[in-house]
Amino acid sequence: MLGPEFMRNALLAGTFIALACGVCGWFVVLRAQVFAGDALSHVAFPGALAAAAAGADQRIGLFVATIAAGLAIGMLGRGVLGGGLPGRGPGRGNAGGGAGTGAADDTAIGIAFTFILGLGAFFLALASTSAAGASGVAGARTLFGSIFGLSGGEARLAAAIGLGAVLATAAIARPLLFASVAPEVAAARGVPTRLLGIAFVALLGVIAAEATQAVGALLLLGLLAAPAAAAHRLAHSPFVGMALAGLLALLAMWGGLALAYAIPSLPASTAIVVLAVGLYGAAALLGGRPHR
């Protein structure tokens, strides 16, 4: 299985992307920011299209768009967290999240990313008027990443960025954990909660941009949400949970790649996501109780 070069490249890039998605995803789930992650992965699409329309490298457009959107979401407030942590969604967020902080709820995220997708439609039209065939390829490649189509250089870059993201998450893990679990107490103790929130969503933007190239903008979500949700069910200690989330994401990635290699008609993205969600389903069935 390790014979063909495309397979080695896929494994190299996939390993580090999965680790980054798993570890970072643990915080994403803790902070209930899955929708923000989803929005960022969609933002990659107009970013790449804009670059294609301008004739620039798609990857630059992709990174600029997702990091900018991540900063914007982070600056709108404490993300979708909205302050109403222990509440059950409906009708609760207003009580804690309001108070003039301009907390970004999922409504604001939804509107912002719809607007950016609208720009995507615009750039798609622009690209297809300038270079007829190119836009279709560009669009498909951005929407559904082709992990088996990575070159050696691309795979090494993806691995380096994935490793960097894991290290960055580890570096801010302790204060971020404090700020996520007890934002008021953390702020009172001098932890820069707002800055941490912005930095975290920007980091999420980097991961979203990079993972888009492996599993695609539309499928990044599965790797971000499902392994981390399973880890939250199985492990109640934060650092064990983080490691477990990374491990489960890795398991889904390797298993998915092997399955896709064995069954030619099975797309790698499908295999990876189905395995990741399957792990979450198994964790939920095994009776791990959510902590909180």
Next chain:
Amino acid sequence: MPAEAAEPTLTWNLAHDVSQLLEYHFMVNALLAGSIVAVMAAAVGWLMVLRREAFAGHTLSVMAFPGAAAAALAGVAGACGYFLFCAAGAVAIARISGSRRVSWSEQSAGIGSVQALALGLGFLFVSLYGGVLGDLESLLFGDLLGVSDGQVVLLLLVAAVTLVGLTALARPLLFASVDPDVAAARGVPVQALSLAFLLLLGLAVGATSQITGALLVFALLVAPAASAQALTARPLVSLALTVVLGLLVVWLGLGIAYFSIYPAGFFIATVAFIVYVLARVIAAARARLRDGYAREPEPTPIGAPGEPPGVIA
């Protein structure tokens, strides 16, 4: 595209512009379909924003992709596949968000997993189908200017079903949306209502995505409702305002698109975004004025079944 059908020119004579707009049958159909969808999306979206189920709504809109791919694979109409996937998604999301064993932060992860799984399946169906998904672009971004007479009638039917369903559920649904715990204690079937609402939401999203495409549904579903709820906390006033803003977004977006070569979805999304930003600016300015002059803050309208909390920051 309009640019090929005619050579529309924008003049300063508004009446002339409008009559130019209505000259073509496809444009009349587009305006009719857009108006129907705007009213339906406003009513459903208003409740969706109130229930903070935007992520669930987005996930249901994404079901269009596996639905269309599965339908192409099975050789049936695309709408069948969509509604099948949408119903399955609604059941899954209702189970996740209704379960007491699922923590609030895990809900978003659960909904995200449902969406990822659906997209993965869609990709698999496309691959099994043979790799040619002809109009991915119109699936994602809609085809507003190619609406047939039959589609207008179909949209009207769907809108009627959705609005009648919402009206029938209105009072208990509003109660369950504003305060689920109290509603459950009073014997309101909160979980069944949640599922019923998600199914209606799926119906509305499916119809809306015919017009704006699966990715831009939120332009009509969320933006008008969020703008209206930012401007007023009175339920009926904000509902009416939502309908008005939705119609405004569709008409302006279509009108501008007619005189341009760029897709209608882009203009509708842009107008919706501008409306929302303006609403937030007005709400913020009003709050500042009120804080400056008022002796005491207004009581927050939370808890009473008739008065939903706005999204005013």
